[in-house]
Amino acid sequence: MTHNTPLSPRPLHHLAHGGRRLLTTAQLRAHGVSATETEEQCRPGGPWQQLLPGVVLLHPGPPTSEERLHGVLLYAARERAAGVPVQPGGDGQPPGPGGTEAVITGLAALTLHGFSAAPPLPSLEAIDVLVPRLRRLRSTGCARIVRTLALPTPVQVTGVPVAPVARALADAVAALTDAGAVRRLLTEAVRGGHCEPAAVVRELTRARLLSRPHVVDAVDSLLAEGRAMTEERLYRMVREHGLPDPVWNVDLRLPGGPHLGGVDAYWPEQAVALELDTRAHRQEDDALWSEYARKREHLERLGITVVHLTPRKLRDSAEQQAAVVRTALMAAGDREPAAYVVVLPR
Missing domain, CATH: 3.40.960 (Endonuclease; Chain A)
Structure with missing residues (x-):
């Protein structure tokens, strides 16, 4: 028996039961499914489909929002999913806080945080995911890679590691050119009590976004909003x-x-x-x-x-x-x- 021999050649339909509707190719191999069998199941019209490189959806219909989120995280952390730990000297970066190697950010994160000004998850063409800067990954399909020197400590929202609001805002604003959308997101962050204006400005400064006129205008409104709310709390x-x-x-x-x-x-x-x-x-x-x-x-x-x-x-x-x-x-x-x-x- 070689290392390439499937561990347990069982019927494939059992994999889609028990809530396991999304697996990496490494996890499939651990279930005894060879690469050839996986490719056969993912053929056009087949019962499975490849959601992202190395990530397989175990049903033929469109993925749910939850499946897209978890698929993006599996893709972004695929070294760990394959059983290969990410260590200094490999990709050059250690895992993030608590062993997290990928964190949802941007508009998807704001939606998960409950922002009404952020679009619903099904309408997002791509989901932003933070990974350590030296990870060898590229954006593809519904996964948009955002690199960072240090992963923030994530907030768990419905079991998904999500960037804190201020960081998610900065990553969302970096990709937005609509001044109205930027203003609405920043205003909701303060009015909704998600974070203080100073935390938002710190992240925008760190991301070098305050050179953009529409961002500066939105920040001025944000600070005025924050000041008024703070005065009301004082009264x-x-x-x-x-x-x-x-x-x-x-x-x-x-x-x-x-x-x-x-x-x-x-x-x-x-x-x-x-x-x-x-x-x-x-x-x-x-x-x-x-x-x-x-x-x-x-x-x-x-x-x-x-x-x-x-x-x-x-x-x-x-x-x-x-x-x-x-x-x-x-x-x-x-x-x-x-x-x-x-x-x-x-």
Whole structure:
């Protein structure tokens, strides 16, 4: 007996039962089906069909969306399916997080994440799949290969490894030229609570997409949307957790002196200021951060306590952030009186 001898020459119809409607040629060989038999079953009009190179659909009709997704993943991870581990020195790249070697991304991933602005899976001609950069694979059929230096840690959606929303957005936007479609996807990411604007901008920056005018316009709208939502969360936090009402969105100045800067909320009696950090991580961030740090240091030298909140903190732990603000307000009586400042509406 040689290594090429089928392991168990059983009738082929048993393979299509029990939910096994999609197998790689390596898995078929393990079931005792030779390459010749597989080719015969996949002939025109036959009971099987080749969905992708090395991936066989065990029925003659069109594949379901689930079969296309799993077929693309089997194709993209076919070295592992064939029993050949992907190791450094082979393809030069280790497996991804948790041993994952392929992750669905782009529009298909957004659809799986529940985006209404993403097209339904059956309407997608190709499904984007992330693989390590040095994998020897090409796009073919319904599989579109997207290479990356490092696979993101996937999210499991209905048993499918899917790229996180921000990464999937960047991969989808890279292939879109329709400004309206880009804007709708980015807006839904924020309105739907899928991710924060800063995470999206980080991925778009990493993918070098912010040189495209229609992407920049969509990002500007995204940041405005994110800012409005964060402010609403701040108003709700103050209201629902019984904090005293501040004055909102004001500029602070020394009497007859320089402008100290704007803050999102200010409690004059306690000299406590609150600022929301809704900066996006773009090229001008260093200058913005330096200006923010100078303003904070100046205010604190004047005896004004500055509380710094991020959109994520407000979204995920509003009660804890309310406690931080309450502590700062209560501690005002133990501090030296702050310098008198003029409060002006912004």
